[in-house]
Structure formats: structure tokens, C-alpha cells
Amino acid sequence: MSAVERPAIRVEHLSKSFALHTEKRNSLKERVVRGRGSRGGQFDALDDVSFDVPRGTTVGLVGHNGSGKSTLLKILAGVYRPTSGAVLVDGRVSALLELGAGFHGELTGRENIYLNGAILGLTKREVDAAIDQIIEFSGLGDFIDSPVKIYSSGMYVRLGFAIAVTVEPEILIVDEIIAVGDEEFQRKCFDHLFRLRNQGTTIVLVTHSMGLAAELCDSAVWLDHGVVRAIGAAPEVIDQYLAEVNRAEAANVPAAAGTPEVDTPEGVARTGSGEVRVSGVELLGADGAPVSVLLTGEPLTVRVSYEVHEPVSEVSIALGFVHENGVGIAGTNTRQHGPRVDLEPGRGYIDYVFDELPLLPANWRLSTAVRSRGHTYDHLDKAFPLAVRAQGEVENGAVRLRGTWHAPVHLGADATSDPVVSS
Amino acid sequence: MTQVDTGMSRAVREVRSTPPIWRQWNLVWNFAQRDLKSKFKGSALGWAWSLVVPLATLAIYTVVFSVVFRMPPPQMGSGRDGLFVIWLFAGLTAWTFFASSINAGISGLIGTGALLKKIFFPAYAPVLGAMVAQGVQSLIELGLYLCVLLVLGNLGWTWLLVPFWAVLLVLFTSGLATALAVLNVHTRDLAHLVAVFLQLGFYATPIIYTLDYVPAERWGLPLRAMVEWSPISLFVETLRDLTYGLEVGSGTAWLGMAAWAAASLALGAWVHRRRGGDLGEEL
The missing domain is CATH 3.40.50.300 (P-loop containing nucleotide triphosphate hydrolases)
Structure with missing residues (x-):
């Protein structure tokens, strides 16, 4: 100008x-x-x-x-x-x-x-x-x-x-x-x-x-x-x-995802036979300290604490990530992606670690489940809020893709009107 | 974007562009069209109503004033015996234009409030639009009235002065309508007060009675002169002079109408300038 x-x-x-x-x-x-x-x-x-x-x-x-x-x-x-x-x-x-x-x-x-x-x-x-x-x-x-x-x-x-x-x-x-x-x-x-x-x-x-x-x-x-x-x-x-905005939110929400909101009036549904109970979820940053507002692309550890009342074997502990628009975007469980889990009575926790959080900014909700061969010991549906916020450029969608773009390839000046699509 | 650095030549104008009032005719006319179109939309007879209603009014008054009240009408300019209904209709046409324009202007501005909150345009536009819409209706009534006179053979060159009379009445009405509509946005109960004063005005104007019925003096007040020189009386009486009595009317009456019109315009312009600018916040 x-x-x-x-x-x-x-x-x-x-x-x-x-x-x-x-x-x-x-x-x-x-x-x-x-x-x-x-x-x-x-x-x-x-x-x-x-x-x-x-x-x-x-x-x-x-x-x-x-x-x-x-x-x-x-x-x-x-x-x-x-x-x-x-x-x-x-x-x-x-x-x-x-x-x-x-x-x-x-x-x-x-x-x-x-x-x-x-x-x-x-x-x-x-x-x-x-x-x-x-x-x-x-x-x-x-x-x-x-x-x-x-x-x-x-x-x-x-x-x-x-x-x-x-x-x-x-x-x-x-x-x-x-x-x-x-x-x-x-x-x-x-x-x-x-x-x-x-x-x-x-x-x-x-x-x-x-x-x-x-x-x-x-x-x-x-x-x-x-x-x-x-x-x-x-x-x-x-x-x-x-x-x-992220700072202000972090100040307002000191421990966003500490305990399951099972006791809140809006009533998160807890189902299951109860031999194992998920007692809480902690969100930890790279330094191992709890974080309240999550940033896309940053390291994150989801620590699921549980109480075991009866010994159970070969259980699968699952996490489900639900977008604010209500769609379950992704899930993971120990049976498919993790170690074999046998639990003895007492308390313990299991970590799920993201090197870079792929979730894009939204108010996510986390569901937890402990199951075994079709039997549900404990299931907390959308019980834990995950406030994911942006840093830097804003992207579209719900998750960050992990693909890579390569440089464009020029196929010569001989332009044909036929689209180059092979089916 | 930069912080303002002084020394830059100033941008040309304030946000609110207000072309002079005669350049705003398109906007006024669009508001008038809106009022006119929405008035008859959805009714089976549509525009015919603007003819049917005044005809029905005429019929009702004919019955009432030739059977029940039997008011003696003044003689017509052509020397023919007067017809009270026709005489009455002249007064009603002028009065209805005035009163309906005031009311329609007040409700028109309030009704345009949602729009004024979103975008700026001069507050007088919907008021004048409402008046123009009412004016179309009044023109139809006036035409009907003149047709009846024509059939009765009561025609004279003084009819040519009717447009001048109409201009003065329009100026008078637009000033007052704008002032009242703008003030009513600030003080909402003005509308109720106006309704009362319009009713008073109707009976304080020689519309259903002739001026002779008013005592010259009462309660120490020169009552007849007060009625005679009240603005609407001047307009009503002059219309009758021009069309019914086929007289030019007194010079003082014309001067009086011009003075009232000028005063009303001045009031309208003053109120609009003082209070018409922040209606977007008040509505």
C-alpha cells in the first residue's frame, strides 16, 4: 500500500x-x-x-x-x-x-x-x-x-x-x-x-x-x-x-478430564458387570504433567486408571474418540493394538501415547470400555471431555492426516482434454 | 493494514451517505409500493377494494345524512341545490388523507425498525412511503368525488387549482408525519396521544358540520376563528371552495395553508435532524 x-x-x-x-x-x-x-x-x-x-x-x-x-x-x-x-x-x-x-x-x-x-x-x-x-x-x-x-x-x-x-x-x-x-x-x-x-x-x-x-x-x-x-x-x-483463547480456557478448566462425569446430572451411562471399573482418565503432556487444553500435533498420553475387584484375564481395554458433532471418529483397544491384559484385584493404570495428537480442534469426548470376548465389564460412554484447540494454521476436518504430498509430475505439453484417470 | 498514519489524505466521506431528499424518491416509492402491494395481496378483489371501500362509505353517509340527520347542505357553485353527501365526502377525503398518513407513518417507521437496525437509510423514507401509499388511495377517492360532481354538472376552472392545494396538503402532512413518527420511536406512547388528538381534530374540523354551526365565541374563546384557522379546516374548506363551490377561496386561506405547510416542514426537518439519526439504537 x-x-x-x-x-x-x-x-x-x-x-x-x-x-x-x-x-x-x-x-x-x-x-x-x-x-x-x-x-x-x-x-x-x-x-x-x-x-x-x-x-x-x-x-x-x-x-x-x-x-x-x-x-x-x-x-x-x-x-x-x-x-x-x-x-x-x-x-x-x-x-x-x-x-x-x-x-x-x-x-x-x-x-x-x-x-x-x-x-x-x-x-x-x-x-x-x-x-x-x-x-x-x-x-x-x-x-x-x-x-x-x-x-x-x-x-x-x-x-x-x-x-x-x-x-x-x-x-x-x-x-x-x-x-x-x-x-x-x-x-x-x-x-x-x-x-x-x-x-x-x-x-x-x-x-x-x-x-x-x-x-x-x-x-x-x-x-x-x-x-x-x-x-x-x-x-x-x-x-x-x-x-x-487457549490460555483463557486452560485457566478456566483446571482439570478437564480428571474423573469421569458419571455422577453429573446429565448422567453418563455406565454399563457393565463391574468386575473392573475405570476410575479416571488423566491427560498428560510431554513432561508428564497434566494438561487441560490439548493442542493438535503435540505429544499426549492418555492414562486410564482402573480398579479391579475380581481377577480377570485376556481383557481388552478400549478408547473411543467421539467428535463434538456426535460421530465416533476413531477407536483403539488393547486386544487389536496392544499387549495382552490380565488384571489382578487392586488398582492400576494403562497409558495410551500419542507422539503427535492427530485430533483437530473440537470439543471431543472420550469413551472407555473394558471388555472380554463380548462381555462388558465396564463401559463409560462419552464420559471424558477432551478440549482440543488449534495452534497455528487451522485445518479442516476432524483428524490430521499423516500422508505426504510429493512434488507434481509434469506429463508434457501435449494437452489432451481427456482426464487422466484410470479406473 | 496499518495503524492510522496521519498525513494521509482523508477518505472522502462519512459512512452515512444521505443524498438530498429528492434523490431518495426511489426508496420512498419502493416503500410506498410495498405498502400498497401488501395491502391488497391475498384478497380476492385486490385493487377493487380501494374503490369499493370509499363507495361503500359514500353509500352509508348518504343513508345516514339524508334519512337520519338531514343536514342542510350549502348550495353548489353551479347554482344547483347542494347535496350533503357530496359536500361531506370532500371533507372526508382531505381528512382521511391527513389522518391516515399520520397513523401509517407512525406504524410504518416502527414496522421498518428491524431494517433500520441492520442498514442505514433516512428515517423519513418509510414515513413518506406510507404517505404516498395513502395518497394513491386518496387520489382514487378524489377522482370518484370529482366524477360525481362532473355527473351533476358542477364543473369550473377552479378545479385547475386542486393540484396546488394537494401539494400544500402533502407538504403539511409529510412534515407532521415525519416529526411524529420519529418522536414516537423515542417515546412510544405518542402514538396513543396522536390517536386522541386525531379524534379531537376530526370533530374540531368542519367535516360533518358547516362552520356556521360553531358559536363565534364560547368560554371567552373565539371558537369559530380557532376552528376556521386550524390547518385541516383550511385545507378542507379550500377543497370545497375549489370543487364544490367553484370559488378560488380567500387569499388569506391560501396564505394560511402555505404558512402551516412551511411550519410543519420546518418541524419535520428539525425533529428528523435532531432525533432521526439514532433510531437504529432506539428501535
Whole structure:
């Protein structure tokens, strides 16, 4: 960025406070009876925030809930006025704050396109020019001439997104659009966002998906309680943010996976005949000390402690790793992968060691089982929480693959259109 | 991204782009279309209702005021005997436009609240849109009224002044509607107060009675003059002068209407500038 070029967005010493009246004095009676309201303190949603967004770049706003991201976004969209400071923009702003918020149920999709276009500041001619593209992008087909009240929620947001991005904004403000529509439409949205980005649209994006932020954003602003904590290239800011989140979580969850949560009201099911009982699971780091937040790629030892009441022989001790979406991703047991296990009455433990934890960030759950030839001595279903967090780049999926990429092989310039796939 | 380094030329403008009001016509018209379309959507008769309802009103008043009340109507400009129903309809048309626009503006702005929280546009747009939608309905009623006069042969060149009258009424109504709608967002019980005042206004305006019925003085107040110079009375009486009595109306009446319109616009603009900017937080 050259110093002479004007930034697309400039935020200058921006502050925003909200009055915290415990009850809003919105009725005349209250105003008359109690006066104009005792100033019940104020809440500083943003405090002296300054940054520039150079033209054509994509910036992500990250931060926990209540950090001021949404307030900043609303000021950027012009909905809120700053308490002090200023936001200056150079170009037409299109805000995608809540998809379909401006739709009127009784009107058809087509009529709503004109209404929304007018609200976004377009003339009728501009909407006329764009409407075919909007309808095509939305994929609504013949539904476009039906009232939007009969639309499914997916159709609703598709139309909203189609309008907001097809109007060729110079500056696009996007709030958490990620969980929209089906897989195919999501891909279309991302493709379109990338296309807009490549065309030089300046994009400001709020997202809680660090993967998306890392993928799409050039730079990032980390807001914390209304103050800019970090600002800079997206990967670095996201790393710093995630590191902080991990630290905070570690502080809050001192011993995440100590004892099974069998006694909790939500009731983890313990089944089995009880000759052997798993009494706890410990998660140990490389140094042998307990860790509460697990990091992908780091060494980890899962130590399963048990109490044996009757001698048992040739048992299999099993671990099951269940993803937060409820899918059992992987499991392992001593019969298939470990030593022969015979247990004498008393207490003991067994370790399962990861050199590098392959689980990707999610709130995992661990199940344990002690079985023998189809008989279950003890089974604790999803009893132990495993909070796995990211460090560095965010990956997709549930587990890290262990394969290796090799360098591409060039097969000559003689390009045939037949795909080189052998079946 | 960099921290702000001063010395860079400033970006061009504030976030809120507010083109002048005449450039916002597209937005106002889209809100009006929304109101109009949603009004009749799903009903079997659709647009016919905008004709049926005023016709039915006319029929009801005909029965009530020619059978029950028997008000003596003023003579028509053509010299023909007056028809009370027609005379009444003129007053009702003007009044209904005013009162419905105020109400529709207030509820229109509240109803657009979800939108104003997401994206910025001037608060007067949905208010004026509601007024325009009401204006379309009132034009139909006015046309109906003029048709009846035409059939009765009561036609004059003074009809040509009706558009000027309409412009003044629209300006007067839009100023007041904007001010009340914006203030109502801040103080919600204004809507109830407005309902009461509109009812008072209806009876304080010579719509169902002629001005002669008002005592010149009562309780030490110049009651008739107060009624005569109240804004809506001026508009109602001038419409009757132009179309029913086929007179131009007094110069002072026209001046009065212009003054009320200017005052109302000033109030609307002032309230909108002072209180119309933070509705996204208040709604």
C-alpha cells in the first residue's frame, strides 16, 4: 500500500458508548414522573479504535462475544453513530448484516429485490440491470414470483445474499454468513466472495470461524472489550487470538478430564458387570504433567486408571474418540493394538501415547470400555471431555492426516482434454 | 493494514451517505409500493377494494345524512341545490388523507425498525412511503368525488387549482408525519396521544358540520376563528371552495395553508435532524 493511496475505510479514534439505563425511559409517563432519567452509567462498546483498511483488501474482525465486533460493524454500516471519532469510507458500502432482514413476506421475491435494492441505494435502472443475475445466483427459479412468506429459511437467505453481493459493492460488510444455505450454496458464496475480493472489493468480515478468516482475510483486527488488541497480517493476529483463547480456557478448566462425569446430572451411562471399573482418565503432556487444553500435533498420553475387584484375564481395554458433532471418529483397544491384559484385584493404570495428537480442534469426548470376548465389564460412554484447540494454521476436518504430498509430475505439453484417470 | 498514519489524505466521506431528499424518491416509492402491494395481496378483489371501500362509505353517509340527520347542505357553485353527501365526502377525503398518513407513518417507521437496525437509510423514507401509499388511495377517492360532481354538472376552472392545494396538503402532512413518527420511536406512547388528538381534530374540523354551526365565541374563546384557522379546516374548506363551490377561496386561506405547510416542514426537518439519526439504537 502506498502512502498516497486513499484507504477504502478509515476508522479514526472511534468510540461508542451505550447508556445503561436499567429500564429505558421510553414512555412519556416515566419521563414526566422520573425526569429525563438518572444517567445509569454507560457501557463502552468501543474505546478509541483506529485502523485503516486499504482499498481492495479483506479484513477480518475477530474477538470473543461482546468484544465490540458487531458494534463496529454496525457503525461501518452506518446504523450506529459513533460517540466520538469518525469512520470515513471511500466507495459504496453494502452491508450484509442479516440476510433477508428487509424482506416483506407478502411481496414476491422479485418485488423484494427491488425493495432491497432501493434500500441499498440503487436506482431502479441498476436493479433492472442486475436482476437476472440476482435471480440466477439465488437459484430460486420459478419461486422468484411467489411471495417470500412461503420460502424456506434457506431460500430466504439465498435471495438476501444474492442481492447483497450482486449489486457490486465497492465495500462489503459481512457478518457471520457462514452457516447459510446448503453445502452447494455455501461454496457458491465463498467463490463469490473470493471473486469480489479478486475484483478489488474491500471486504470487512466478522466470523468466528478462524479457518475462514485465515483463508479469506489479508489482515485482521482483534478486538477485546472494545479495544484493539492486535492488528496486522491475518495469520499472526489469528494465532495470537487463538493462543489467548487457549490460555483463557486452560485457566478456566483446571482439570478437564480428571474423573469421569458419571455422577453429573446429565448422567453418563455406565454399563457393565463391574468386575473392573475405570476410575479416571488423566491427560498428560510431554513432561508428564497434566494438561487441560490439548493442542493438535503435540505429544499426549492418555492414562486410564482402573480398579479391579475380581481377577480377570485376556481383557481388552478400549478408547473411543467421539467428535463434538456426535460421530465416533476413531477407536483403539488393547486386544487389536496392544499387549495382552490380565488384571489382578487392586488398582492400576494403562497409558495410551500419542507422539503427535492427530485430533483437530473440537470439543471431543472420550469413551472407555473394558471388555472380554463380548462381555462388558465396564463401559463409560462419552464420559471424558477432551478440549482440543488449534495452534497455528487451522485445518479442516476432524483428524490430521499423516500422508505426504510429493512434488507434481509434469506429463508434457501435449494437452489432451481427456482426464487422466484410470479406473 | 496499518495503524492510522496521519498525513494521509482523508477518505472522502462519512459512512452515512444521505443524498438530498429528492434523490431518495426511489426508496420512498419502493416503500410506498410495498405498502400498497401488501395491502391488497391475498384478497380476492385486490385493487377493487380501494374503490369499493370509499363507495361503500359514500353509500352509508348518504343513508345516514339524508334519512337520519338531514343536514342542510350549502348550495353548489353551479347554482344547483347542494347535496350533503357530496359536500361531506370532500371533507372526508382531505381528512382521511391527513389522518391516515399520520397513523401509517407512525406504524410504518416502527414496522421498518428491524431494517433500520441492520442498514442505514433516512428515517423519513418509510414515513413518506406510507404517505404516498395513502395518497394513491386518496387520489382514487378524489377522482370518484370529482366524477360525481362532473355527473351533476358542477364543473369550473377552479378545479385547475386542486393540484396546488394537494401539494400544500402533502407538504403539511409529510412534515407532521415525519416529526411524529420519529418522536414516537423515542417515546412510544405518542402514538396513543396522536390517536386522541386525531379524534379531537376530526370533530374540531368542519367535516360533518358547516362552520356556521360553531358559536363565534364560547368560554371567552373565539371558537369559530380557532376552528376556521386550524390547518385541516383550511385545507378542507379550500377543497370545497375549489370543487364544490367553484370559488378560488380567500387569499388569506391560501396564505394560511402555505404558512402551516412551511411550519410543519420546518418541524419535520428539525425533529428528523435532531432525533432521526439514532433510531437504529432506539428501535
